[in-house]
Amino acid sequence: MRSGTWRHSEPDLYDLLPSNANLVRKGMKDDPTCSLCQGKQTTEHVLSSCKVALSQGRYTWRHNRVLQELAMAICDAQALLVQPKARALIAI
Known part of the structure; x- marks a missing residue:
């Protein structure tokens, strides 16, 4: 940006x-x-x-949850790219 x-x-x-x-x-x-x-x-x-949210670790928890969601989305996308494609059998 x-x-x-x-x-x-x-x-x-x-x-x-x-x-x-x-x-x-x-x-x-x-x-x-x-x-x-x-x-x-x-x-x-x-x-x-918010000082209370900071002292309770709420910002850290939110940050970590966002990173977990991003990591899962990346892993899911990567798994789709790595899966072998099904090969069609040709009948003779």
Whole structure:
């Protein structure tokens, strides 16, 4: 991704995710606080800034789960490439 591309799309992405702060802004919820730490639950807070989630290892767990899913997808794709193709028998 070119430099600046993420920065340009970042605000749009943040407005789409249903953090409590975004839901309050849209009138869909009354309370913008994080249920873990009582800070303002923005998308940034949910993804990487909640001190309670950090202390409980939630970010590490999420990171490891994403890597596990990627590894399984790669192994599945590789298995499809390695499988021998069935050969047709020609009757004479």
